[in-house]
Amino acid sequence: MHEILTTDFMQRALIAALLVGLVAPMVGIFLVQRRLSLIGDGMGHVALAGVAVGLVTGRGPVLTALVAAVVAAVAIELLRARGRTNADVALGVIFYGGIAAGVVIISKAPEGTPANLMSYLFGSILTTRTSDVWIFLALALVIMATVWVLWPRFFAVANDEEYARAVGLPVLPLNIILAVLTATTVVVAMRVVGLLLISALMIVPNAAGQLLARSFTTGLRWAIAVGLASAVGGVFISYPLDTPSGGTIVVLAVLVYIVTAIGTGVARRIRQRRHSIAEGHDHEHGPECGHEAIPHGDHVDYLHGGHRHAAHQGHYDEHGAGSPRTSGQDEEVRA
Amino acid sequence: MRTTTPTTPDTGVPRAAGPVIELHGAAFGYGEHAVVTDVDLTVRRGEIVAVLGPNGAGKSTLMKGILGLNEHLAGTIRLFDEDADVTRDRARVGYVPQRHTLSASILATAEEIVATGRLPRLGWLGRLKATDRQVVARALELVGLGDRAATEVTTLSGGQQRRVLIARALAGQADVLVMDEPTAGVDAASQHVLADVLARLVERGVTMVIVTHELGALERILTRIVVVDAGHVTFDGTPHQYEATRAAVHHDHDAHHHDSELADEEATPVLPRGPVDPSGDGHA
Structure with a gap:
């Protein structure tokens, strides 16, 4: 235990996990709401191309990944906004073009070993550098501040985009900002969670949160709690287990989801048995019903x-x- | 004619006395393709207008045109005496869509949904303040759901969900409600509760445009009926004139009088013939 907390790379990995666990569910809830759960996965694919360019040119792969993911995010939203029927095909081209280019370019990079590729795809506790921690911290703060300010608008657009358009909310700018936040989250997660698994940390904690809550705000709080617990917990146990941290984090999150689903299911059964229903009630009670x-x-x-x-x-x-x-x-x- | 409405008590902005909605030779559609053309329609404050017509006649396209949700291809459209293409205050036209928009993948309470209606009044970065929360609570009370604010919306009945969407429009201080098929999928008892709620809003001076293929329980609150068929407005008048015209049309197309004519007429909700009412099959 002491050893885990005092090791340099573990300290950095734990801070990175804390940041990812916090911001991924925060951004993910709007993606789930818009039924775009898998768009984060696609941005991870494109970010790999950015990582590859960074490795080949000898720059920090974090910044090149950020540029690639953000450009892809804006392109995706603009494509979706044009409402073309083949928009999903265009997304497929962007996503798979990104990951294919990434794999090809990485193989030509000086550090391009298969082990290196694996750590970018599935996360590793060994790879977070001190400079990365500071970049992740800055990016996570930007994400948190933006969500804090804009969340009622993200919620409105995700809940009913047509209505938001009709009353004059800036729908396209809000969608582009959300896409850029998603891309930024992917980059914050690229060290400990990995580019192929980050999408899970945006979705699975929210799936668990939806089982526990009866409102949007409580759902989001539960999701952040589950995200934090699985990200930090996953990094923690991946050290003694010697497993890829991203995979460990996601397995943990899925386990939390399963336990929650079983627990809430059993609780609902018990409550159903206890409560008695007023039979044949077609009258609707309300402030003016007279009762x-x-x-x-x-x-x-x-x-x-x-x-x-x-x-x-x-x-x-x-x-x-x-x-x-x-x-x-x-x-x-x-x- | 009133100059302010009780739904907009705290803005203090003087409301123009001109028409609420004014269309001249307007055409709307998708892309280059016009679905409704040559529409002249003026809705004044306090009117309760039903826009009737068979499915595919263009009434939804007309409604979405008024809301700015599709392409405005010809003619003029003015909202509250302002060119609709430049107006900055679109929330004064309160859109009440079909309730399926509430069946989202993320849970939310009635209050959270209604609060989104308040956002157009808060600017880009503003947050809900205590007064905004009061407006939200009042909007829920106005539709008879004051006691259900914390209820998750998908557990509400169809009629209640419809009233949540009306409250959302009211929270944005809408002066006119544009409703899309408000009675569709709402059982008879709930339709009457809905009609009572709308009648209460009528008393408060809210103008309404109700797009529907069946009048149902809403018939008693209407002041005017507009029929859209094959992309054009084919009738515009009072419910009384509508009844008269419908009888005449029926007469023209049915030279042989049948004893059953009256009964037929009562059973047919909107127009005497045609695929007006999806449930009309049962009337034949």
């Missing part, structure tokens, strides 16, 4: 034929026999 409203924790019960009814999904639950409050409080609820 007495009684605040009950986070919701409102309606007194209906001596029973307290609470809305639950498509039906009403029985919340016990009625206990009317003073009329003053009821007035307040109805107002």
Whole structure:
């Protein structure tokens, strides 16, 4: 344990993992919402071409990867915005052109060994340099600040793009900014998670978050928690296990998702058995339905034929026999 | 004619008294291809207009043209006495799309959805303040969902989801609601709740353009009916005139009087013949 925390490369890998675990779910939730979950994967493919160019020209591969991924991100959004029917074919050309060029160029690079390629694709705890840590920190701060400022707009556009367009929100600029954030996240993740696996860290924590939450904001919080836990945890255990850190992180995230799915499934079963449904209820309770409203924790019960009814999904639950409050409080609820 | 509407109490901006929507010789379509042409239509404040027509007649294209969602190919379109192509305040036209837009892959509460309607009022970087949250809460109350603000939207009924989308438009302080098939997939009981909500908005001076292929429970709140067929406006008048015209058209095309004519008419929701109502098959 002590050894893990004091080793230089592990310290750097853990910081990089912390940053990735934080920002990947933050950007990923909007990709999942827009049903573009796999676009991060494609940007990883293109980033490999950038890495290859960096290795051949002897520059830091992080910056060349950033340039390649950002250019691809903007091109992808512009292609999608033109609404051409063959846009997905064009994306295929960009993505596979990127990874193919990357593999070919890397083989000609001085450091172009197969082991090197593997570490870029699937992550390694050995490769994060001190200069990388500072770049990742700066990029992660930019991502976090942008999401913090713009998230209500990202949410609006991802939730209903046509509506956002109709009311005059700047849809295309927002989509391009989100694509650039995705590309930047790919680059932050290229050392510890790897270019082929980063997309998983944008998606899987959000899949788990959606099982645990009932709203967008709580869903995002859970996703960040799962992302952080699996990224840092994955780097941690990949040292004693001697496994590629990216693969370990993603396996961990998938395990968290499976455990969450089973846990929430069992909890739902138990709750279903416990709660009783008001039968044959086609009346809709509301502030003006005429039934007495009684605040009950986070919701409102309606007194209906001596029973307290609470809305639950498509039906009403029985919340016990009625206990009317003073009329003053009821007035307040109805107002 | 009122100069302000209760949905826009805190802006203090004087509202122009001119027409809400004004189309002259307008054509809309996709790419170069015009789907509706030569539309002259003026909607004034306080009017509740139903845009009727069979599927594929062009009524959705006309609606999307008003919303700026497709190509404006000819003629003029003015919103609130301003050229629609340059107006900066598109949120005054409150779009209420079909509810399937709520079945997203990420969960969200009714309040979170309605809050997105507030964004056009906040500029590029603004955040929701306490007053904005009040507007959101009031919009939810106005559609009778004040007690469901924290409910995840996909667990709401079809009619309730429709009201969430109406609240979203109200949160943007819309002066006119443009609704796409508000009664589609909403059962009869919920249609009446929806009609009550709309009637309440009518009292507050909200103008409405309702695109639909069936009038359903909304018939009682309408002040005007516009029929679009084969890419043109073929009728524009009061519900009363519409009834009269429909009877006449029916008469022209049905030289032989049948005893069943009246019954037929009652059973046919929009036009006497044609593929007006997808559920019309059952009426024959």
